[in-house]
Amino acid sequence: xxxxxxxxxxxxxxxxxxxxxxxxxxxxxxxxxxxxxxxxxxxxxxxxxxxxxxxxxxxxxxxxxxxxxxxxxxxxxxxxxxxxxxxxxxxxxxxxxxxxxxxxxxxxxxxxxxxxxxxxxxxxxxxxxxxxxxxxxxxxxxxxxxxxxxxxxxxxxxxxxxxxxxxxxxxxxxxxxxxxxxxxxxxxxxxxxxxxxxxxxxxxxxxxxxxxxxxxxxxxxxxxxxxxxxxxxxxxxxxxxxxxxxxxxxxxxxxxxxxxxxxxxxxxxxxxxxxxxxxxxxxxxxxxxxxxxxxxxxxxxxxxxxxxxxxxxxxxxxxxxxxxxxxxxxxxxxxxxxxxxxxxxxxxxxxxxxxxxxxxxxxxxxxxxxxxxxxxxxxxxxxxxxxxxxxxxxxxxxxxxxxxxxxxxxxxxxxxxxxxxxxxxxxxxxxxxxxxxxxxxxxxxxxxxxxxxxxxxxxxxxxxxxxxxx
Amino acid sequence: xxxxxxxxxxxxxxxxxxxxxxxxxxxxxxxxxxxxxxxxxxxxxxxxxxxxxxxxxxxxxxxxxxxxxxxxxxxxxxxxxxxxxxxxxxxxxxxxxxxxxxxxxxxxxxxxxxxxxxxxxxxxxxxxxxxxxxxxxxxxxxxxxxxxxxxxxxxxxxxxxxxxxxxxxxxxxxxxxxxxxxxxxxxxxxxxxxxxxxxxxxxxxxxxxxxxxx
Numbered sequence: 001x002x003x004x005x006x007x008x009x010x011x012x013x014x015x016x017x018x019x020x021x022x023x024x025x026x027x028x029x030x031x032x033x034x035x036x037x038x039x040x041x042x043x044x045x046x047x048x049x050x051x052x053x054x055x056x057x058x059x060x061x062x063x064x065x066x067x068x069x070x071x072x073x074x075x076x077x078x079x080x081x082x083x084x085x086x087x088x089x090x091x092x093x094x095x096x097x098x099x100x101x102x103x104x105x106x107x108x109x110x111x112x113x114x115x116x117x118x119x120x121x122x123x124x125x126x127x128x129x130x131x132x133x134x135x136x137x138x139x140x141x142x143x144x145x146x147x148x149x150x151x152x153x154x155x156x157x158x159x160x161x162x163x164x165x166x167x168x169x170x171x172x173x174x175x176x177x178x179x180x181x182x183x184x185x186x187x188x189x190x191x192x193x194x195x196x197x198x199x200x201x202x203x204x205x206x207x208x209x210x211x212x213x214x215x216x217x218x219x220x221x222x223x224x225x226x227x228x229x230x231x232x233x234x235x236x237x238x239x240x241x242x243x244x245x246x247x248x249x250x251x252x253x254x255x256x257x258x259x260x261x262x263x264x265x266x267x268x269x270x271x272x273x274x275x276x277x278x279x280x281x282x283x284x285x286x287x288x289x290x291x292x293x294x295x296x297x298x299x300x301x302x303x304x305x306x307x308x309x310x311x312x313x314x315x316x317x318x319x320x321x322x323x324x325x326x327x328x329x330x331x332x333x334x335x336x337x338x339x340x341x342x343x344x345x346x347x348x349x350x351x352x353x354x355x356x357x358x359x360x361x362x363x364x365x366x367x368x369x370x371x372x373x374x375x376x377x378x379x380x381x382x383x384x385x386x387x388x389x390x391x392x393x394x395x396x397x398x399x400x401x402x403x404x405x406x407x408x409x410x411x412x413x414x415x416x417x418x419x420x421x422x423x424x425x426x427x428x429x430x431x432x433x434x435x436x437x438x439x440x441x442x443x444x445x446x447x448x449x450x451x452x453x454x455x456x457x458x459x460x461x462x463x464x465x466x467x468x469x470x
Numbered sequence: 471x472x473x474x475x476x477x478x479x480x481x482x483x484x485x486x487x488x489x490x491x492x493x494x495x496x497x498x499x500x501x502x503x504x505x506x507x508x509x510x511x512x513x514x515x516x517x518x519x520x521x522x523x524x525x526x527x528x529x530x531x532x533x534x535x536x537x538x539x540x541x542x543x544x545x546x547x548x549x550x551x552x553x554x555x556x557x558x559x560x561x562x563x564x565x566x567x568x569x570x571x572x573x574x575x576x577x578x579x580x581x582x583x584x585x586x587x588x589x590x591x592x593x594x595x596x597x598x599x600x601x602x603x604x605x606x607x608x609x610x611x612x613x614x615x616x617x618x619x620x621x622x623x624x625x626x627x628x629x630x631x632x633x634x635x636x637x638x639x640x641x642x643x644x645x646x647x648x649x650x651x652x653x654x655x656x657x658x659x660x661x662x663x664x665x666x667x668x669x670x671x672x673x674x675x676x677x678x679x680x681x682x683x684x
Contacts, residue, residue: 016672030680080501131552147554149593157662196546199581260681285653435492
């Protein structure tokens with residue numbers, strides 16, 4: 001009999017029952033909750049007079065609506081946003097759910113605070129009413145986004161009804177070149193398989209280049225699995241994972257003897273050598289160039305050394321779709337990507353706003369000034385990341401370069417708070433989606449790594465970071 | 471949940487691929503804490519001009535699609551964010567079913583709908599139908615040729631029947647579990663709570679801290 005994949009091991013361990021209709025009832029170990037996708041779920045519980053089954057396994061914070069300036073953060077001016085934040089507060093209190101409120105040191109983007117506090121550890125099932133829940137798969141968990149009806153289902157039952165997804169192993173061979181990051185790995189993959197290429201699958205990322213990544217870099221890859229259509233992405237735990245979890249200040253992670261027992265279990269999780277996947281793909285990591293998106297979905301991406309493509313030459317997209325994307329983006333085919341002039345650089349989001357991301361950007365921009373015409377916004381992923389950056393003097397580096405140093409939240413990744421692009425404004429963004437209007441109506445987003453964003457904010461346009469020096 | 475058995479209605483087309491949930495319902499409408507009131511904001515940025523009036527260039531504003539309840543579109547509909555508000559908007563606009571093509575790519579079948587969106591549809595009684603690309607092309611052609619084209623969707627028979635000069639019918643495949651849920655309009659939570667004893671028994675031996683069986 002063939003061995004088992006990491007996914008299969010977690011799935012089987014969490015299978016409460018195969019129900020009469022063949023659907024799996026899957027137990028959920030951690031339920032992360034935020035203000036946008038939960039109010040209707042709590043309301044549903046109220047109407048049916050149902051309690052939250054496991055408030056001890058439910059963790060909430062407000063991140064999407066939250067203003068990121070010191071002046072506005074505590075008193076949200078938009079009354080509708082304020083009401084949504086207040087609703088979360090009231091619901092958590094009424095149902096006994098753990099809440100990291102705005103004044104908490106642990107407030108932040110839900111996918112950043114989970115790993116940070118040790119809520120996320122290997123082998124768990126984790127869900128949240130947010131598609132970027134795939135982030136947590138970096139620890140060897142099965143983590144995926146759900147809709148509000150399913151949020152209510154988890155709150156009421158601590159389970160989900162699921163049909164079993166297929167498995168897809170993506171191996172990155174070799175080592176990444178200098179200046180190329182895990183963001184480039186995932187963008188490269190999405191460019192190759194398309195934004196629907198992973199639909200129906202759980203992706204396991206493997207190979208030498210993945211093993212060499214830090215936990216934070218692994219989170220970036222898993223985070224964008226959904227941009228390739230896969231609800232979940234995962235990476236087998238290893239010593240890098242255990243070291244991250246053993247670090248100080250992870251109150252929810254197992255400690256002491258409990259940690260040792262847990263680790264012994266975690267070590268059994270990686271896919272067996274003879275495990276069979278439904279699909280496999282190999283990508284040579286040493287051949288990956290820095291990636292920049294030119295269009296209106298993350299699959300519309302090229303090497304930084306390439307030009308804006310002609311509508312006829314984009315595989316997987318109709319000519320009409322490419323033409324629409326280019327019109328929206330205000331780009332001419334044949335323009336070198338390095339000649340695209342930027343108005344704004346956004347460093348933030350659950351994809352790339354962890355401390356390592358900020359350290360890397362700071363290392364590049366230290367002692368320099370941003371290009372005059374560029375506005376730069378830096379939004380740490382959590383208040384902990386902000387605190388750490390300030391302890392290291394990174395905030396000073398950002399302020400010296402001419403950037404705005406903000407408080408934690410989703411911010412301009414989706415512009416639910418006041419941080420938005422204006423029509424036509426062109427932004428290099430470390431976030432995850434370049435959809436039309438995503439960062440503000442009419443805004444034009446180019447997705448890049450933090451390192452590429454750092455160089456771009458100094459130069460005012462994209463550069464090939466591999467052979468660039470400031 | 472509203473059950474879905476058979477439905478007859480006007481077919482509207484939206485000739486775009488990879489329509490993401492940010493387009494279906496933009497961010498500013500996600501601040502509501504209610505489950506209703508989203509229909510007017512469906513496809514907001516495409517549907518309305520800067521002056522707040524209907525954008526005449528947007529397909530769904532074509533008068534021949536007034537009152538449409540079946541949407542035909544291109545591949546990977548509903549990608550991106552998990553926001554169920556997108557499905558609420560689709561449903562509250564008046565759509566009961568969405569048709570999109572699956573694609574054959576690299577020898578594999580790429581679904582016509584994004585996963586989370588499709589799941590959210592089932593929870594709200596919206597039927598998502600996948601047909602082949604040539605079949606969807608035919609739907610686009612027929613809707614282009616005639617005004618106010620009607621179709622009947624028979625979920626039990628798994629058929630889409632287009633009422634044009636000569637009726638055109640397509641068979642579609644569907645997960646039998648999804649089909650059963652839609653036809654009977656089942657409430658998932660109530661169904662799962664019938665297994666409450668199984669969940670309690672599972673919890674007795676499942677350590678959620680280590681995911682380790684004690």
